[in-house]
Amino acid sequence: xxxxxxxxxxxxxxxxxxxxxxxxxxxxxxxxxxxxxxxxxxxxxxxxxxxxxxxxxxxxxxxxxxxxxxxxxxxxxxxxxxxxxxxxxxxxxxxxxxxxxxxxxxxxxxxx
Amino acid sequence: xxxxxxxxxxxxxxxxxxxxxxxxxxxxxxxxxxxxxxxxxxxxxxxxxxxxxxxxxxxxxxxxxxxxxxxxxxxxxxxxxxxxxxxxxxxxxxxxxxxxxxxxxxxxxxxxxxx
Numbered sequence: 291x292x293x294x295x296x297x298x299x300x301x302x303x304x305x306x307x308x309x310x311x312x313x314x315x316x317x318x319x320x321x322x323x324x325x326x327x328x329x330x331x332x333x334x335x336x337x338x339x340x341x342x343x344x345x346x347x348x349x350x351x352x353x354x355x356x357x358x359x360x361x362x363x364x365x366x367x368x369x370x371x372x373x374x375x376x377x378x379x380x381x382x383x384x385x386x387x388x389x390x391x392x393x394x395x396x397x398x399x400x401x402x
Numbered sequence: 403x404x405x406x407x408x409x410x411x412x413x414x415x416x417x418x419x420x421x422x423x424x425x426x427x428x429x430x431x432x433x434x435x436x437x438x439x440x441x442x443x444x445x446x447x448x449x450x451x452x453x454x455x456x457x458x459x460x461x462x463x464x465x466x467x468x469x470x471x472x473x474x475x476x477x478x479x480x481x482x483x484x485x486x487x488x489x490x491x492x493x494x495x496x497x498x499x500x501x502x503x504x505x506x507x508x509x510x511x512x513x514x515x516x517x
Binding site: 332333335388392394 | 406433437442443444445446447450452460492494496498503504505506508509510511
């Protein structure tokens, strides 16, 4: 069965600091990975996705993620965070039947 | 388009009560699903549907029923609420065009507390 792990449950950063959120997955099929963001009081929004090709994918709002097959990882990065990036971030894996398996989420707080 | 809408936004129930969480989408999506979100556990799939009249169980279906009589609506029923069902519930929908993944669009969520 597939699984997704996010080891950082809470992250606190100051504005302009660099961000890296870890995501590891376990799945025996073709890997399609996503990062979703949930801003306070809002619904989930897609940040970026990896299907195939270039392992470095760029998403909205300056976020990027790198797929490293040998490490079963898909870490999310941003060079310089802003207060408005305060949110909860979810890594997710697509499997057959349009199903998503989510990680436990990482709450990011950016201090102004 | 309103996208995916959910009602109510908040609900408090007593143990043993029943209720229905409503979900509707106006994008003519075939696929609809219900997730529950619990701290540290991410979102877990409860039930899903690939079209009117077709539903199936997800990862955590116990205690929940669903039906899909129309393309637009996908209600989630709690027949006898339990405190373990205290959670935030999200509905999502997507197209099923093509063979690869189609982006799922999420509703705003329903926060349910069972006392």
